[in-house]
Amino acid sequence: MDGFLNDGSAGSSLWWQTVKEQGTPLIMNGNEGNGLCDLLFLWRDPYGGAMLSPIRSVLIEVEGHTPHSTEALTFMSRLRDTDVWYWRTHLPADWLGSYVFVPVRAEHGLPPERSADRRLWWSERLNDAPQSDPNSPWPAQANGWGAPRSSLRLGARQLSLSNGGVPSGRRVQWTWHSPLLGRSRSVWLYAPPAPAGDEQDNPRPWVLLLDGQAWAVHQPLFDELDTWTREGRLPPAFYLAVDACDPEARWSELTCHRPFWVALHEELYPVAFRHASVGCERVRMIVAGQSLGGLAAAYAALHWPESYGAVLSQSGSFWWPCMDSGPEHAWLTQRVREGLGADGDVLFLLQTGRREDEDMRRVSHEMAGCLTASGHAVMLQEFVGGHDWLCWREGLLEGLALLLPTMQVDHFPETLPEPNHCMRAR
Numbered sequence: 317m318d319g320f321l322n323d324g325s326a327g328s329s330l331w332w333q334t335v336k337e338q339g340t341p342l343i344m345n346g347n348e349g350n351g352l353c354d355l356l357f358l359w360r361d362p363y364g365g366a367m368l369s370p371i372r373s374v375l376i377e378v379e380g381h382t383p384h385s386t387e388a389l390t391f392m393s394r395l396r397d398t399d400v401w402y403w404r405t406h407l408p409a410d411w412l413g414s415y416v417f418v419p420v421r422a423e424h425g426l427p428p429e430r431s432a433d434r435r436l437w438w439s440e441r442l443n444d445a446p447q448s449d450p451n452s453p454w455p456a457q458a459n460g461w462g463a464p465r466s467s468l469r470l471g472a473r474q475l476s477l478s479n480g481g482v483p484s485g486r487r488v489q490w491t492w493h494s495p496l497l498g499r500s501r502s503v504w505l506y507a508p509p510a511p512a513g514d515e516q517d518n519p520r521p522w523v524l525l526l527d528g529q530a531w532a533v534h535q536p537l538f539d540e541l542d543t544w545t546r547e548g549r550l551p552p553a554f555y556l557a558v559d560a561c562d563p564e565a566r567w568s569e570l571t572c573h574r575p576f577w578v579a580l581h582e583e584l585y586p587v588a589f590r591h592a593s594v595g596c597e598r599v600r601m602i603v604a605g606q607s608l609g610g611l612a613a614a615y616a617a618l619h620w621p622e623s624y625g626a627v628l629s630q631s632g633s634f635w636w637p638c639m640d641s642g643p644e645h646a647w648l649t650q651r652v653r654e655g656l657g658a659d660g661d662v663l664f665l666l667q668t669g670r671r672e673d674e675d676m677r678r679v680s681h682e683m684a685g686c687l688t689a690s691g692h693a694v695m696l697q698e699f700v701g702g703h704d705w706l707c708w709r710e711g712l713l714e715g716l717a718l719l720l721p722t723m724q725v726d727h728f729p730e731t732l733p734e735p736n737h738c739m740r741a742r
Contacts, residue, residue, distance in 0.1 A: 320344075320356070327398030332360060339453035341468070344404070352406040353470055358451065359392060359417045361399040374401045375418040375441065378468070380671035380702020381407060385438040386431040392417075407470060413671070414457060414465040414706040417447045459705045460530035460606070461563075467706055481539030485509050488591045489532075492558075496579040497569070501559040503584065504532040505591050508545040510552045519594070521553045521723035522601040523716065524580075524624075526570065526609035528557025535709050549717050556588050556601075560609075570605065570612040571636055572648055577616050581623065600625030602719050606708045608633045614664065614683070615648055621660030625723055628715040630667045630708045634679035646679055652686040663693045663722055667711045671702040 320342075325331045335342070335358055345354035357376060363369035374392040376382065382390040392403040418441050428434045446463050448456040454467035485508040493500045507520065531537040544550040558580070560566040569576040603624045605613035610632030617624040634646050648656075664687055668680045677698075684696045695718070701707030 321395055321400070321402060326395060327365075327400045336451050340449055340451040351409050353409050353411070354406055355404065357392070357403045357405070357415070357449075359401040359419075359447075359449075361394075361401060361419075364399050365397040366394060367397060369399070370421050371419045372422045372424075373420045375420060375438075376403050376415065377418070378405070378407075378415040379413045379465075379704040379706075380669065381405070381413070384673075385435045389427055389434070389438060407468075409470055410700055411468060411470040412701045412707060412710070413468055413704050414459075415449070415468055416442075416463070416465050417449065418442060419445060419447065457706055458534040460527050460534060460560075462529075462534040465706070481542075483508075483536075483538035484542055485538065487538065490587070490591075492584055492587070494579050494583055496575060496583060499561060499565060501561050502529070502532075503559065503588070504528055504555075504557040505588055506532075506538050506541065506555045506557070507592070508538070508542045508550075508552060508555075511546050511548060518552070521551070521720055523553055523555045523720070524601050524603045525555060525557040526603070526605035526612060527560050527566075529559045530606075530705060531555075531712075532557045532559075535705055537709065537712070540713065544713060544717070550713075551720050553716075553720055554588075554592050554594075558584070566608060570608040571633075572611065572615045574619070576612075577620065581620070600723065602626045602628060602716070602723060604628035604630070604712060604715070605632075606630040606705070606712075607703065608636070610634075610666075611636055611648060617662045617664075618648075618652065618657035618660065621657065621662050624662065626663040626665070626719045628665050628667070628712065628719060629680075630711055630715070631669060631672060631676055631703050632666060632680055632683065633676075634683045635675060639675060646682065649679070649683050649686050652683070652690055655690075657687075657692070658690045660692065663695075663719065665695045665697060665715050665719055667697045667699055667715060669701045669703060669707055670698050671700075673703075676703065 323331065341355040341357045343353055344356050359374055361369050361371055363371060376390050376392055390403070392401040394401050420441060424441065427437050442463065448464040449466040452466045454469065457465045457467050459465055483506065485506055488505045490503055491500055492503045525531050541550065541555065545552055560570065600622070601624050603613040603616050605611070610629035611634055613627045613629050614632060617627045634649055637647055638645060664684070666680050666684050668677045681696065684694050688694045699707055699711045
């Protein structure tokens with residue numbers, strides 16, 4: 317790296333063109349037997365060198381690798397008086413995840429010392445001007461709210477990235493005005509085309525996608541659903557995506573909030589069924605959610621097992637309402653211990669990231685054990701990655717491929733499918 321950065325042309329247009337051609341982050345040393353890659357991240361200051369630029373620092377966040385904002389922030393370094401900012405690290409050779417650059421101006425001040433204040437300061441910076449990596453060989457992505465991120469894949473794994481393809485199935489979008497919840501939001505109903513030879517009158521299973529704004533807009537999934545359906549990896553299905561509105565509404569509605577689910581059943585589903593031209597005698601839905609949505613998905617199935625036959629919970633926030641409390645304060649897990657949902661017949665697929673915080677993995681394992689003890693069919697799956705929308709996109713498609721076939725039969729098969737890297741809860 318020293319030779320590359322100390323090149324006298326560093327920061328010149330020709331030097332940056334070479335960087336663009338190689339793609340960033342640059343792999344300085346590949347996997348040399350220790351399972352790690354030596355990576356150099358680069359960001360170009362649009363204002364030029366230090367004497368001209370209002371940028372005083374540049375932060376980088378690599379989801380699942382850099383410290384949480386309450387612990388520490390990760391700063392890049394400026395190369396002398398050039399427009400080059402750099403940061404070097406080592407990542408596992410099978411890495412999958414996202415990252416973002418956050419330039420900070422002088423008027424933003426320094427990050428506070430107290431962790432709570434620092435987290436607020438960091439959140440404000442993320443709202444100011446987060447930037448994806450223009451030199452990445454992968455298409456720019458977004459998180460669940462549309463903020464830019466970049467993708468990073470090491471190794472031979474292929475990604476199901478959003479490439480802006482145009483879905484070819486039937487798509488209906490409308491605004492749901494909910495008197496029960498007192499707010500309005502967008503809803504999307506999507507039905508991929510049936511593959512050639514498929515009987516068009518076969519009843520389709522339903523999938524409810526929480527955080528629908530992510531999958532319909534910011535991490536658009538519908539074109540990929542077309543591909544997976546056409547290739548036979550997914551059976552034809554209806555996908556109902558419901559917008560979370562904003563972070564405040566999400567925290568209110570996706571934290572074991574009964575009125576939200578009552579509103580879905582009484583107000584939204586009848587409209588969705590009319591749009592799909594189906595009656596209310598539909599098969600039970602799969603409900604899929606991420607983080608708080610993963611908690612909410614499990615809550616719904618445990619309370620309404622007649623409506624939700626399977627759950628895909630990705631990085632479920634089963635710690636709720638307080639991460640710092642012990643397992644006895646994990647509200648939904650405790651309710652399951654007390655008998656909630658014991659008379660149901662629900663298939664649960666709980667996914668957690670190998671590079672998430674240990675507490676996130678622990679609470680999913682605890683919930684899996686409680687659900688299994690209650691008689692539910694449970695699969696516990698670890699994916700390569702962290703608490704990351706990019707990883708959830710991969711896991712969502714793979715999880716639906718496991719769960720959707722089970723919704724096409726009257727009862728769950730005695731032998732459950734075995735996903736890759738799956739640990740069956742006992």
